[in-house]
Amino acid sequence: MATFKRATMNQPKADTGDVRPNNPLQSDFDAEDSGSSVDADERYLSLHRQWKFFESFAASFAALYSVGGIRTTFTIGVGAGGPAAYWSSYVITCFFVFITAAVLAEICSSLPAAGSIYFWAAEAGGRRFGRLFGFIVAWWSTTAWTTFIASNSQAAANFLLSEIAVFGVDFPTDTNNIKFRAVQWIVSEGILFLGIGMNYFDPKTYRLIFRIATYLILLDFFLNIIWLPIAVSKTYGFHDARYVFTQTYNETGAPPVWNWMLSFYVTAGILVGFEASGHISEETKDASRVAARGIFWSAVASALIGFPLVILFLFCLPNLDVLYSLNAPQPFVEIYAMTMGRGGHVFMNIICILGLIFNTTIAGVASSRLIWAVARDGVLPFSGWISKVSEKKEPTNAIIVMHTVAALLLCTILPSPVAFTSLVSAAGVPTITAYALIAFGPLPCPSLISLPLHPFEYNPHVTMVEAEISERESSSQHLDIDADSPSPGGVSEPEEDGEPEPLFRTTVLLHNKPVELPFYEADATIQDLSDTVAEELRIPPGNQKFLVTPKTGLLKPPFKESNLSLQSLQDKKIVLMGATNAEVEELESDIQERKARMSRRRDVLRAGRQVKANKTRDWKKVQDEARYTFHTLRPLPYLPNPEKSHRFLERLRDDAGIKASMRKHGFSVGLLTEMNPAEHTTHESKTLGLNRNRGEVIELRLRTDAYDGYRDYKVIRKTLCHELAHNVWGEHDRNFWNLCNEIEKEVDKNDWRRGGHSVGGQEFYNPNDEGVDDDEADEGGWSGGEYVLGVAKEGAVDAPTSTPSQPLSRRELMAKAAEERVKKQHEAKEGSSKQ
Numbered sequence: 001m002a003t004f005k006r007a008t009m010n011q012p013k014a015d016t017g018d019v020r021p022n023n024p025l026q027s028d029f030d031a032e033d034s035g036s037s038v039d040a041d042e043r044y045l046s047l048h049r050q051w052k053f054f055e056s057f058a059a060s061f062a063a064l065y066s067v068g069g070i071r072t073t074f075t076i077g078v079g080a081g082g083p084a085a086y087w088s089s090y091v092i093t094c095f096f097v098f099i100t101a102a103v104l105a106e107i108c109s110s111l112p113a114a115g116s117i118y119f120w121a122a123e124a125g126g127r128r129f130g131r132l133f134g135f136i137v138a139w140w141s142t143t144a145w146t147t148f149i150a151s152n153s154q155a156a157a158n159f160l161l162s163e164i165a166v167f168g169v170d171f172p173t174d175t176n177n178i179k180f181r182a183v184q185w186i187v188s189e190g191i192l193f194l195g196i197g198m199n200y201f202d203p204k205t206y207r208l209i210f211r212i213a214t215y216l217i218l219l220d221f222f223l224n225i226i227w228l229p230i231a232v233s234k235t236y237g238f239h240d241a242r243y244v245f246t247q248t249y250n251e252t253g254a255p256p257v258w259n260w261m262l263s264f265y266v267t268a269g270i271l272v273g274f275e276a277s278g279h280i281s282e283e284t285k286d287a288s289r290v291a292a293r294g295i296f297w298s299a300v301a302s303a304l305i306g307f308p309l310v311i312l313f314l315f316c317l318p319n320l321d322v323l324y325s326l327n328a329p330q331p332f333v334e335i336y337a338m339t340m341g342r343g344g345h346v347f348m349n350i351i352c353i354l355g356l357i358f359n360t361t362i363a364g365v366a367s368s369r370l371i372w373a374v375a376r377d378g379v380l381p382f383s384g385w386i387s388k389v390s391e392k393k394e395p396t397n398a399i400i401v402m403h404t405v406a407a408l409l410l411c412t413i414l415p416s417p418v419a420f421t422s423l424v425s426a427a428g429v430p431t432i433t434a435y436a437l438i439a440f441g442p443l444p445c446p447s448l449i450s451l452p453l454h455p456f457e458y459n460p461h462v463t464m465v466e467a468e469i470s471e472r473e474s475s476s477q478h479l480d481i482d483a484d485s486p487s488p489g490g491v492s493e494p495e496e497d498g499e500p501e502p503l504f505r506t507t508v509l510l511h512n513k514p515v516e517l518p519f520y521e522a523d524a525t526i527q528d529l530s531d532t533v534a535e536e537l538r539i540p541p542g543n544q545k546f547l548v549t550p551k552t553g554l555l556k557p558p559f560k561e562s563n564l565s566l567q568s569l570q571d572k573k574i575v576l577m578g579a580t581n582a583e584v585e586e587l588e589s590d591i592q593e594r595k596a597r598m599s600r601r602r603d604v605l606r607a608g609r610q611v612k613a614n615k616t617r618d619w620k621k622v623q624d625e626a627r628y629t630f631h632t633l634r635p636l637p638y639l640p641n642p643e644k645s646h647r648f649l650e651r652l653r654d655d656a657g658i659k660a661s662m663r664k665h666g667f668s669v670g671l672l673t674e675m676n677p678a679e680h681t682t683h684e685s686k687t688l689g690l691n692r693n694r695g696e697v698i699e700l701r702l703r704t705d706a707y708d709g710y711r712d713y714k715v716i717r718k719t720l721c722h723e724l725a726h727n728v729w730g731e732h733d734r735n736f737w738n739l740c741n742e743i744e745k746e747v748d749k750n751d752w753r754r755g756g757h758s759v760g761g762q763e764f765y766n767p768n769d770e771g772v773d774d775d776e777a778d779e780g781g782w783s784g785g786e787y788v789l790g791v792a793k794e795g796a797v798d799a800p801t802s803t804p805s806q807p808l809s810r811r812e813l814m815a816k817a818a819e820e821r822v823k824k825q826h827e828a829k830e831g832s833s834k835q
Contacts, residue, residue: 046376047114047369048203048393051284055210056294057301060276062213062362064298066306067220068355069270071332072155074313075323077266081259082249083314089264090310094303097271100435101299105292107438108278112287115373116278117141117431120438124591126584127542133437133591138374140430145367146402147427148273149360150409153192154420155330156356157184159349162333165326165619166342173327175417184329185413192410195360196403199368202392203283206365213358220355221305223348225312231339232316237631237670244314251324258604265605269428270306274299275435276366279373318626327619338623364402372398433598437591506566519566526564529574530557539578547575621663628662629653630672630698640707645674648702648710652720657747664746667695667727675699677707689719691726698723721747 077086107120118141122134161184165173172180198209232238250259277294281287284294317323317335326334332352336345372395375386390396412419502518506529517532530541541557548555548569555564579587630653635645649672652658661667680687680701690699700719702710721743729736 046389046393047283049283049285050203051280053290053294055207056277056280056284056290057298058210058214059280059362059366060274060294060298061301062217062359063273063276063366064271064302065217065355065359066270066302067217067309068359070306070309073266073270075331077263078320079249079251080262083244083247085248085260085263087310087314090267090307092264093267093271094307097299097303101274101296104275104438105296108281108295109288109292112278112281112291113373114279114282114369116281117275117434118374121434124438126579126587127540128584129588135379137434138379140434142371142374144427144431145363145370146405147409147424149363149367150406151424152356152360152363153188153195153410154413156191156353157187158329159333159352160187162328162330165328166334166337173329175329181413181417185410188410188413189407191357192406195357196364196399198361199364199399209361213362216351216355216358220351223351224309228316228339229312235339236318236626238315240632249320262605268432271299271303272428272431279366279369322622322626325622334619338626368395368398368402371402429602436594436598524566525562526555526559526566527562529566533576538580540581543578545577549573624663625659628666628668630669632671634671634673636674636676645702652717655717655751657751658720660750661743661746667724669695669698671697673697673699674702677701677703677705681705689723691723695727717747718744
């Protein structure tokens with residue numbers, strides 16, 4: 001007896017051949033070697049696999065280095081919108097970073113591979129745009145990460161070269177000076193060489209680098225949280241909450257909307273790069289879980305430690321005018337010097353520089369693995385050489401390419417300070433755009449909404465289909481035909497009437513609904529299954545992936561073993577992942593719309609941003625003015641027009657003569673406020689000023705008694721000179737009056753804005769300098785601190801020889817007050833004797 005198989009009704013299958021993709025982790029795994037206990041992805045692994053969760057977490061946490069990122073971009077972010085825009089933009093950024101990190105972590109758990117971000121973008125593009133998206137994001141991400149490395153090197157060089165301004169070395173620190181840019185370039189190249197050089201360590205040794213980088217970041221964070229506020233409290237003091245949470249500022253000159261958008265862009269750039277854990281996933285054990293958790297928790301940790309630093313810096317840094325007048329390439333170095341002193345700030349600066357160096361080397365690890373993975377897939381020129389690995393299973397050639405490109409980028413510092421800054425600013429935009437492309441990819445697929453999600457096990461923008469193949473052979477599947485009487489041609493005749501009976505059916509669960517797929521031949525293969533899915537379920541072969549369990553692995557067209565029989569899979573489960581053409585088109589339309597919106601946003605940000613050169617200032621003078629000043633101004637809020645009083649106090653604080661005298665004598669006043677006239681007026685005296693605790697608080701009588709106006713500015717300024725003298729001398733003795741007269745002369749001499757003397761020392765006429773009668777200032781009395789100098793009622797003392805155009809001096813007022821007291825005592829004695 002000979003057994004013949006029934007003739008098939010299907011079309012002949014195309015011979016796809018045995019094609020092995022460039023990237024094995026993105027392809028089907030062989031079903032052979034079923035007896036091996038090694039995972040399928042281990043078979044084609046080219047890099048070492050030794051790192052665990054700490055290394056995966058540290059790769060993203062240290063590559064982000066949010067502490068250093070906030071410090072480096074702080075002046076730009078605060079200048080665009082002020083403190084209110086900066087902290088609010090950071091909060092919004094954190095919210096979206098948490099969402100994006102969770103999405104990327106879910107994707108990484110399903111597709112852990114080196115070069116993760118470009119691979120995920122290719123998957124988001126589907127069959128039609130997958131290659132285009134992958135190609136674009138591959139170039140975006142490689143150039144962005146290489147630019148980040150060059151930027152970190154220049155930032156570390158700026159911290160080091162800022163010591164020139166702090167220690168007063170006779171060398172320019174202006175970026176417009178070619179000498180400074182030459183030194184900046186040399187130092188940046190040296191730091192780059194040092195940071196990238198550590199990438200050649202063997203994987204086991206490099207674990208120590210991950211730990212050092214993480215501990216340096218935590219040390220930097222706690223030093224700023226603890227040491228900086230203590231140092232600020234002992235020097236120029238803190239800003240108030242109103243300034244931190246409501247103050248706005250426009251340093252760029254752009255409209256307010258664009259300013260706030262620029263501030264948001266700056267804060268977003270601080271938290272870019274948390275996909276680094278995905279780039280090293282092929283070197284991570286249990287990458288599906290470990291790399292995904294590394295992405296998510298590194299982003300969360302970086303954002304959470306960054307927020308208190310943002311608020312702390314806003315409270316602790318000096319006024320924005322002082323901040324932008326600092327002459328060092330990195331203003332934070334001078335701020336640390338102003339608050340912590342020279343010795344303390346040197347230690348803090350070393351921590352900052354070391355943090356940036358280790359930030360560079362960790363970013364180099366992620367960047368080199370990304371370049372290696374992209375070259376492995378043949379995207380880059382000379383991909384064959386770049387994708388080679390060393391005997392230690394490290395991408396040495398990719399590290400060389402990364403170092404060379406970063407060094408060339410640093411050369412743009414020499415021709416112009418704007419060129420390199422523009423390159424760095426533009427590098428973050430493609431990475432953020434790639435995040436959006438990947439994160440929003442699944443939205444056009446409504447079928448995803450009903451899927452059960454598991455922590456970090458979500459497979460993006462694909463339809464999950466669980467198929468359990470159960471062969472149902474009909475009784476007529478095989479025909480036993482006698483060898484002596486074979487049918488013509490060796491095959492049975494097909495049925496003439498009605499549909500042919502399928503030999504077996506495969507039940508597919510699509511969206512949790514059973515769908516039966518018929519097969520009409522016993523030797524149907526995996527290729528027949530792919531053709532049937534394309535015809536019946538409208539899922540094209542390019543979008544299909546079959547995960548066969550147990551042991552067989554992941555299969556997708558074109559199949560390596562296209563003749564794999566479905567009969568051998570009858571006891572296995574098949575997971576079909578794919579998207580229909582309609583879903584892909586909807587996804588592509590949404591991506592194009594989002595890309596256009598992001599492009600318009602980039603154009604607006606680029607148009608609104610202006611580069612402003614640093615001004616050359618006397619840093620010693622700026623430092624002294626920030627230290628010896630009135631650190632807090634506070635009008636009385638319950639009196640009319642407190643805003644006008646605040647402007648009056650600001651005018652006193654910024655008076656050129658007052659500032660010069662306070663610098664000379666080292667006066668530092670914690671609070672300058674106004675005095676309520678009603679609370680400090682009696683029948684015998686009117687107090688013009690009070691000094692509490694020798695400079696802790698100074699109160700000035702700004703308003704008239706009727707609250708309908710303000711007293712003359714020069715009279716109030718003389719009162720302030722009187723109160724400043726009480727910082728040294730409490731009693732009104734000769735020492736006090738000598739100091740008071742000295743301060744008044746210094747204020748008048750240095751008041752170059754209003755009146756004063758010419759260069760030759762001769763008096764000149766100033767039409768804006770109006771004379772003021774002393775009687776108008778205190779109405780016959782003068783009070784300083786808690787000590788009343790003298791009192792006099794209007795008309796109680798005979799007018800001296802002076803005319804109204806010649807006001808009385810203090811000495812004359814004191815004499816008149818003494819005479820008035822003696823006169824009252826005599827009158828009191830005479831009255832008592834008459835009684």
